[in-house]
Amino acid sequence: MSDGAAVVVRAWDDDDARATLEVFRRAVHGTARHDYTPEQLAAWAPGDMPLADWAGRRREAATVVAELAGRVVGFGDLDPAGHVGMLYVDPSAARTGVASALLEHLVAQAHRRGLAELSTHASITALPFFERHGFVVVEERRPVRRGVAMTNFAMRRQLAAPGDGARIDTADAPERTSGGQGIAR
Numbered sequence: 001m002s003d004g005a006a007v008v009v010r011a012w013d014d015d016d017a018r019a020t021l022e023v024f025r026r027a028v029h030g031t032a033r034h035d036y037t038p039e040q041l042a043a044w045a046p047g048d049m050p051l052a053d054w055a056g057r058r059r060e061a062a063t064v065v066a067e068l069a070g071r072v073v074g075f076g077d078l079d080p081a082g083h084v085g086m087l088y089v090d091p092s093a094a095r096t097g098v099a100s101a102l103l104e105h106l107v108a109q110a111h112r113r114g115l116a117e118l119s120t121h122a123s124i125t126a127l128p129f130f131e132r133h134g135f136v137v138v139e140e141r142r143p144v145r146r147g148v149a150m151t152n153f154a155m156r157r158q159l160a161a162p163g164d165g166a167r168i169d170t171a172d173a174p175e176r177t178s179g180g181q182g183i184a185r
């Protein structure tokens, strides 16, 4: 748990490969296990993912990483069109604002790029998190991953235009951000 420590969000480094893959596996097989069958979890996060492939995909996706007290506890990414592709938090740091800090960072990126909207495909597990952050469900989906069908939800969130009351400074938003337990509500 964070014990009130600040979440630091920073850019991916190749040295983060092992830690982020571990977070991914633990988030899926730990936090999401209440919402999906063992077969679905195994298709989502198989045990035999090669580290080099994982690192290549995270680098390509311009991943950002969240640290608590110097330990990697989460990661996420935003594609050029504003789609939040990955958002995963270690179960040991769940519900301490880590994903909120990551999303805040991704929202700042989106503002800097002039995007009007964010989208995601939220798992059943992540649905309440995204709803809490202003996303709305567009449709329920049933994608097939490694031959196994599993439910998720297409969601969208409109972004406030600069000067619309948004508190993000689009010109000066930092590449490295610190967030406490505060959540943009």
Ligand SMILES: CC(C)(COP(=O)(O)OP(=O)(O)OC[C@H]1O[C@@H](n2cnc3c(N)ncnc32)[C@H](O)[C@@H]1OP(=O)(O)O)[C@@H](O)C(=O)NCCC(=O)NCCS
Pocket (backbone or CB within 6 Å): 027, 028, 031, 032, 086, 087, 088, 089, 090, 093, 094, 095, 096, 097, 098, 099, 100, 101, 121, 122, 123, 124, 125, 126, 128, 129, 130, 132, 183
């Ligand atoms: C979804 C996930 C990233 C959320 O991470 P997190 O760091 O625990 O989220 P936060 O602490 O920032 O949560 C902020 C708020 O979102 C809401 N929320 C988050 N998880 C929730 C849950 N399981 N149930 C209900 N509300 C939830 C709450 O309002 C929470 O505030 P609160 O804790 O003060 O009540 C994490 O649960 C996870 O990794 N899940 C498994 C993997 C996954 O499904 N990833 C998404 C793929 S699309």
